[in-house]
Amino acid sequence: MRFGGLLLGSLVAAATTLAGAAYAADTIKIGFNAPLTGFAAADGKSALTGAELAVEQANASGGVNGKQIELVVYDDGAKPDQAVPVAKKMIGQDKVAVGVSGSYSGSTRAAAQVFQDSGVPYISAYAVHPDITRAGPFVFRTSFVGEVQGRAGAKLVGEMLGKKRVVLITLQNDFGKSLAAGFKEKAGDYGIEVVNEYQYSIKDRQFGPIVSKVAADKPEAIYATGYFFTAAPLVKQLRAKGVDAPVIGQEGYDSDKFLEIAGKAAEGVIITTSLDRDSDQPETKQFISAFEKKAGFGADMVAASGHTAIKVAVAAMRKLDGDVSDPAKLRDAIAATEDLTASTGSISFNPLGEVMKAVQVQVVRDGAWHRHSVIDDTALLAPPAK
């Protein structure tokens, strides 16, 4: 009886292994971690939908050398302690060829270290913390480091809009702080005087005291960092108080949800981001329409970033003709990405694995995002190289 059980057990094990091997030969797996529950679930869903779209498009156009791509998705709740086991599972159990983060900085940093230590490539789609790529040469980022976008914000406010007395409203997390740091670093160069800086937590939705103080400060412009779910109530409350100075935001605002929540108050808000709604690039135009068809709501920066990161991974695998058995070769192929056209612009990496591309400036006009301008000052936008 015992012997029989053992025999049966090994048969089952052998069958599973065989099935696994046969399965693995037909598909190439890309790991994807994103916050699908908890406070960041909205961004997680957008990023995932963007990534799924990229996978569908790649498979429809022949996959990678005939092999289909399979997206292995895990929820990390935007929490570092959930991201580590998820990363280990993707590498150890699912044997993914490459991992993509559709998550925030905390969890992305934690997962990046696991991928680096295992020697498997990892691409961060939209997390901003500078230390993510510093995990090592296997880690890449297809979006802007916070500081870089902050510097672009300073140029936008001081030079392009000509506003000099500025109040900062800063979200107290790595996203808000790194943006504000980049802004303040370059503020002096563009003749900006930072009158005051106020901090708020990601949980805040009511900004009564800050709004009252900003009204008393009478700034020429407000540089407010945040996500659509903090920034939209903030902008709405600022306008309700009669503060009409222009509000300058960033990619965190970049969602149709921002327009929906802030309503009329959203008019005139300007942001730095990486998705150009009025782009005449076929790739971007096609992404925007295909995403809307798939998701049932408008494309946003996070979705475009998830789409871009997958596209970079697929392009590298195609360069290797689908032979992803050596992760070091795949890493080199990703690093060699040059001027790859994606929905968020033209992608190339610097030696640290940071993307080099132009910053899109968008403005809300008649209840929709539109192109305001493009910042492509390469010296200003140079990402950290080590």
Add this chain to the structure above:
Amino acid sequence: MLYLDLTLQGLIQGSMYALIAVGLTLVYGLLRILHVAHAGLFTLGAYIAVTVTNAAGSLLLAALVAVPLVGLAGMAIYRLLYEPILHRPPFVALIASIGLFICMEEGFRLVFGPYGNSFDLSPVEGSVQLGALSLQTVEAATIVAAFGLLGALAVFAGRTRIGVAWRATVTDPEMAQSFGIDTVKVRYLNFFIGSALAAVAGVLVALLNNFVEPTMGSVPSYKMLAIIVLGGLGNVKGTLVASLALGVMESFGTIYAGHIMDRDAIAFLFLVAVLMVRPQGLFGKA
């Protein structure tokens, strides 16, 4: 002028806290349960308000639906969750309550989606002028609602027969029962009123932010615990004063200490400071 404005903003925030916290302190006073899931009822109220307003086009109708419905949901939580475990130690109910709260958050996400919801058309616009101070209409409504409803509650508890029965049950349930008071009915009433007040707060917050999201109850879920401790557990008047004091502390703290610590840290520092001097809370009996 700025100080006056900041004080007023603090009172608005404090009024919001008071509307939510009173339900919690009522439940604690009666059953000695820390009813964390109360914050989920606040969220439920906000979601019903937005959903009904968008469907029927009437905010008034939405409020008339949301408030009693959430009150009933509170009664259901008592009947289905707390009543079966009343004879267990209090931490059992606390853990059950935290569990229910997490389920509610994820339930909202599954039903209404992770993106949060807004009113299609902002139902309340405009502002009220108080001398040189300007207030959004909703902000003014928040203060009026908090004082009006809590004042009515005080009259109800103090002047009516049901109110007297309620207070008697809180003071000494066994004695109250021996005088013929139906203490189970009192508990239902308690949950109904507390939950309905949280729904009022939910409707107001939905209007103020034009945004409801699955996790909007997470800050109230723990901050309310601080407030009811501060107010002296089970003490309604204390809870009101503690809410307003905390609102004003946070208002000034956000501006003048915001670069050192965030709003929550300020709130809990205030709590620690008060408890060091008065361990029983501002109005608790020593």
